[in-house]
Amino acid sequence: MNGNHIQLNLKNKFFQRIVDEIDVGVHAINHEGKTIIYNKKMGEIEGMDFDDVLDKSLLDVFSFNKNEDSTLLDVLRNGTMIKNAKQSYFNNRGKEITTINDTIPIEEDGVRIGAIEIARDVTKLEKLIRENMNKKGNTRYTFDSIIGSSFEIQEVIEASKRATRTTSSVLIVGETGTGKELFAQSIHNGSNRSEKPFISQNCAALPDSLIEGLLFGTKKGAFTGAIERPGLFEQAEGGTLLLDELNSLNPALQAKLLRVIQEKTVRRIGDTKDQEIDVRILATINEDPIDAISQGRIRKDLYYRLSVVALFIPPLRERKSDIHDLVQFFIEKYNHLFGMNVTGIDDNVLHVFEQYDWPGNIRELEHIIEGAMNLIDKEDKISYVHLPIHFRNKQQLKGESALSTQSDNLLVQKGRQILPLDQYMEEAETYYLNKVLQLHNFNITQAAKTLGMSRQNLQYRLKKYKIIKTGQ
Structure with missing residues (x-):
C-alpha cells in the first residue's frame, strides 16, 4: 500500500510538470464547477496565481459579460465538446482576457465528472485590432521634422521626397534609433495619400499565430466565435501600411505578404474569396539586407519586390x-x-x-x-x-x-x-x-x-x- 502511495505521488509530480511545461493554458473543473487542475501557462494568460483559483468555484473567481457563459461550465452542463471557441471574460481584478478554447467533457462510467479546457491567448491581438480600427491618417511627421544639414541625411531626404510622387513600395533600411518611421510618415504625408489612413505595425511585437489574423483579417466561421473583421491591409485602404521590422516575420508569412503585394488582393483567414486592395506598402529593416537574405531572415523575392525604392538611413556616427x-x-x-x-x-x-x-x-x-x-x-x-x-x-x-x-x-x-x-x-x-x-x-x-x-x-x-x- 505504501509503495502504491509513493508511485501515485510520483505520477502526480510528473503530470504537474508536464502540464506546466506545455505552451497552452490548461484548466479543469470537477462536477461541482471547482478548479482541480490549473497550469502555469493558464495563470500567465489570466494574470492569476495558482492559489487564487484552485479548489474555488469558477464563478467566484471569473466574471462574464451579460448573456455569455463560461465554456467550461457550458460543457459540464451539456456534455458536448466545443472546439475553437473565442471567449472574453474578466479575472478577479477586472482584467479582460480573450482566449480561443477547446473544451472537453470528462466522463467515467457514463457519469460526467468534470470538464477540461485547452486555451490559447489572443488578448493582445484583440486589443491591437481595436486600436488599429480607430487609427486614421493622423501622422505627425513631415520632411520638415527631420533635423540635420549634413550631406548624408540631405541625400536621403531628397530621395524620399522623390518617392512621394509614386505608389511604389519602399524599403527603409537603418539601425535602431535612426528615425525610420519618421521617414515613412514623411513619405505618406508628402504623397497624394496623405488624407487616407497611415497604419503602422511592428512585426516583432506579436507571435506569428496572432499577426496573421491582424494583417489579413478573419472570416466569420473561421473558428467558433470568429467574426467578420478586416485586417490591416483593408483598414489602410487608399492609404499607407508600414510594416516595421519586416525581417522578424517568418518566411511563410513573408510568402503570403508577397502574394498580397503582387496580386493587390487580400484573403481573410477562413475565406475563399480575394478582395482587391489599394494600399502602398512601406517596410523597414534594422540590418543590412544582404545579411538578412543570406541568413534567411528575409526572402529574396520579397526583398526585390519591396526595394523598388530603397532608402538607407545613415547612423548618427556617420553624420x-x-x-x-x-x-x-x-x-x-x-x-x-x-x-x-x-x-x-x-x-x-x-x-x-x-x-x-x-x-x-x-x-x-x-x-x-x-x-x-x-x-x-x-x-x-x-x-x-x-x-x-x-x-x-x-x-x-x-x-x-x-x-x-x-x-x-x-x-x-x-x-x-x-x-x-x-x-x-x-x-x-x-x-x-x-x-x-x-x-x-x-x-x-x-x-x-x-x-x-x-x-x-x-x-x-x-x-x-x-x-x-x-x-x-
Whole structure:
C-alpha cells in the first residue's frame, strides 16, 4: 500500500510538470464547477496565481459579460465538446482576457465528472485590432521634422521626397534609433495619400499565430466565435501600411505578404474569396539586407519586390556634424515639456558627443539630453556633470585611453625608456585622477561618482599618490 502511495505521488509530480511545461493554458473543473487542475501557462494568460483559483468555484473567481457563459461550465452542463471557441471574460481584478478554447467533457462510467479546457491567448491581438480600427491618417511627421544639414541625411531626404510622387513600395533600411518611421510618415504625408489612413505595425511585437489574423483579417466561421473583421491591409485602404521590422516575420508569412503585394488582393483567414486592395506598402529593416537574405531572415523575392525604392538611413556616427542641431532641437523640446530655459551644452560636452559612436543613434542622444535636463538645477547649460552616470561611465573607458596617449610621459616610443609596469600604472592612475578632479573642480564626492567608486576609496588613492590633502 505504501509503495502504491509513493508511485501515485510520483505520477502526480510528473503530470504537474508536464502540464506546466506545455505552451497552452490548461484548466479543469470537477462536477461541482471547482478548479482541480490549473497550469502555469493558464495563470500567465489570466494574470492569476495558482492559489487564487484552485479548489474555488469558477464563478467566484471569473466574471462574464451579460448573456455569455463560461465554456467550461457550458460543457459540464451539456456534455458536448466545443472546439475553437473565442471567449472574453474578466479575472478577479477586472482584467479582460480573450482566449480561443477547446473544451472537453470528462466522463467515467457514463457519469460526467468534470470538464477540461485547452486555451490559447489572443488578448493582445484583440486589443491591437481595436486600436488599429480607430487609427486614421493622423501622422505627425513631415520632411520638415527631420533635423540635420549634413550631406548624408540631405541625400536621403531628397530621395524620399522623390518617392512621394509614386505608389511604389519602399524599403527603409537603418539601425535602431535612426528615425525610420519618421521617414515613412514623411513619405505618406508628402504623397497624394496623405488624407487616407497611415497604419503602422511592428512585426516583432506579436507571435506569428496572432499577426496573421491582424494583417489579413478573419472570416466569420473561421473558428467558433470568429467574426467578420478586416485586417490591416483593408483598414489602410487608399492609404499607407508600414510594416516595421519586416525581417522578424517568418518566411511563410513573408510568402503570403508577397502574394498580397503582387496580386493587390487580400484573403481573410477562413475565406475563399480575394478582395482587391489599394494600399502602398512601406517596410523597414534594422540590418543590412544582404545579411538578412543570406541568413534567411528575409526572402529574396520579397526583398526585390519591396526595394523598388530603397532608402538607407545613415547612423548618427556617420553624420556627426548634425549632432549640434539635434542637441538644440531636443533641448528646446524638453524646455517646453519641463518648463525650463536651458540654452545649450558646454563645448567639452559637444566634444564628448562628437567622439562617441552612438550605438543607439538619435534615440540614444535624445535620452541623454532628457536625462541631463532632469539633473540640471539652476544652470543654463548642460555640462559634463549633468550627463547620466551610465553614459559617463562609457566615456571613462575612452577617456583612460585618450588621456594615456595625451600624456608624454606615458607614451611608448622607440628610443624612449620603457617604464616598469607598476610605475606606469601608478603614473597613469595619478594622471587620470587629476584630470577627473579638475573636471569636477576638486569636488571629491562628484569625482567619486563619476569614477564609480566610494568617496573613501577615492580619498585613499589621493593620499596614496599625494594628489591633494584628504578631506578637501
